[in-house]
Amino acid sequence: MRVMMIVKANEETEAGVMPSEESLSTMGKYNEELMKAGVLLDLGGLKPTSKGARVKFSEGKPTVVDGPFTESKELVGGYWIVQVKSLEEAIEWARRAPAPHGPHKDAEIEIRPFYELEDFEQALVELGPGEHSEAIERMRERGKILSEGNK
Amino acid sequence: MAEPTPDIHRTIDAVWRIESPKLIASLARMVRDVGLAEDLAQDALVVALERWPAEGIPDNPGAWLMTAAKRRGIDLLRRETLLERKHEELGRDVTARQEQAVSDLDRALDDDVGDDLLRLIFTACHPVLSREARLALTLRMLGGLTTDEIARAFLVPEATLAQRIVRAKRTLAEARVPFEIPRGEDRAARLSSVLEVIYLIFNEGYTATAGDDWMRPALCEEALRLGRVLAELAPQELEVHGLVALMEIQASRLKARTGASGEPILLLDQNRALWDQLLIRRGLAALAKAEKPGGGSGPYTLQAAIAACHARARTPDQTDWARIASLYAELARVSPSPVVELNRAVAVAMASGPAAGLALVEALASEPSLKDYHLLPSVRGDLLAKLGRNSEARAEFERAASLARNARERELLLGRARACARD
Helix, strand or coil, X not given: CEEEEEEECCHHHHCCCCCCHHHHHHHHHHHHHHHHCCCEEEEXXXXXXXXXXXXXXXXXXXXXXXXXXXXHHHCEEEEEEEECCCHHHHHHHHHCCCCCCCCCCCCCEEEEECCCHHHHHHHCCCCCHHHXXXXXXXXXXXXXXXXHHHC | CCCHHHHHHHHHHHHHHHHHHHHHHHHHHHHCCHHHHHHXXXXXXXXXXXXXXXXXXXXXXXXXXXXXHHHHHXXXXXHCHHHHHHHHHHHHHHHCCCCCHHHHHHHHHHCCCHHHHHHHHHHHCCCCCCHHHHHHHHHHHCCCCCHHHHHHHHCCCHHHHHHHHHHHHHHHHHCCCCCCCCCCHHHHHHHHHHHHHHHHHHHHHHHCCCCCCCHHHHHHHHHHHHHHHHHHHCCCCHHHHHHHHHHHHHHCCCCCCECCCCCECCHHHCCHHHCCHHHHHHHHHHHHHHCCCCCCCCHHHHHHHHHHHHHHCCCHHHCCHHHHHHHHHHHHHHCCCHHHXXXXXXXXXXXXXXXXXXXXXXXXCCCHXXXXXXXXXHHHHHHXXXXXXXXXXXXXXXXXXXXXXXXXXXXXXXXXXXHHHHC
């Protein structure tokens, strides 16, 4: 399964404070460990929300709101995408991570598995056989539309 | 968290998957016997399964398992004095420094165990073992898969698989296979055995249509993971990156290659929007490493380069068939096979027209190894039909249908035969 491990932002990352050299090297070592275990697919760090924006939809109509945003503990600061056998394996990897905002600081890593085609198929088991394949087709179509939107 | 027991077993399974390859590799260096090392590691797992549900998961589970395995090793060797020399090595190692053993072990595990892991991979894929034994041992020792999981993946009874692993370990011990990274002339051959094992695991998952639905994709993922591990351990081996690139790109199509009722969908008919762009990106990056100066000419890298031509094409008609044809020509040179030649014929037909492709196919007509291969008449029929030679095409499709093993495929070929008759 593919899992995203999301590091939440804090006041410092939102203020654009760069991590210390020591933090960077500890994190680099951890990233290397993920790579050496063959589980790391992708990773990235996000700039503070002051450099970003939100497109809000109220009653379906988009409006643009510029950053920064205040609820820093709910914001995403960075992520890893790992390929693992189970949610527990992702949790074990997250436990092995250095505290994301430096030693002795509060931080949070949220662990979120991706939807896979099997999940849709599993959810459709209750449907009748005819409806089943039809619904899977619809899911495939939706997946197609979504990924075409990403191009 | 209402039922702690199943949760903790899944957690232990996860810890095992993360820690066991390093654990077995470090133990194997100490006892110089991969089979014994794996037994010791398994024994440590049994102790963990007994104690962790009650005591909780230790802070450093890897070090904990290592200590348990070493204790078990000392017990075992004391009882069975036949391995006296090893006994001394282990005994010195632990009893003389028992107090600081745990902290030493922490450090030992933090140390780069990369070389030990690489030794372990080379040993599990040693040519003294049968192909099946290499696959089973690699999945067991490097993938952290259970005997049951491996048995389900290969569709054999668990007892058969367990026996296979026991025999493989015995073979390694009897042949006195040294726990080392091969050097010199030996290295290339040994490395190609490792690459072969990883790609076989991948193909077990990728090409099989029967079997446990859950374990099949797991085999692809496992092979990919092993490939990525190997690329980190031996980055200077360019062909390793080639294999990784090939697997990443092939795996990117997993969701697109079967239809709603499980029927296979051919590459050119696939919905490319379902291709996994993250894996394609990783595959292309690995291919770039493989094609560095001095590389690019190995069979895996060439196949990856062909796969990359398809991955880069947004639509089938954007495919660079001329490049694919020249890559197949290169592949036919480094690793000649009639199947490669047939693929080259298809690429040439796409690049330069059906007549050019047909000339290459005709040259394969008397190839004994393709005598019962349905794709030969199928390709020939396709090219003849494109050239308007319908009655010849029809005969080829009918012959292909008689050779096809899969009912759906046979139906498809007979349909094409009927279409030739109509025109």
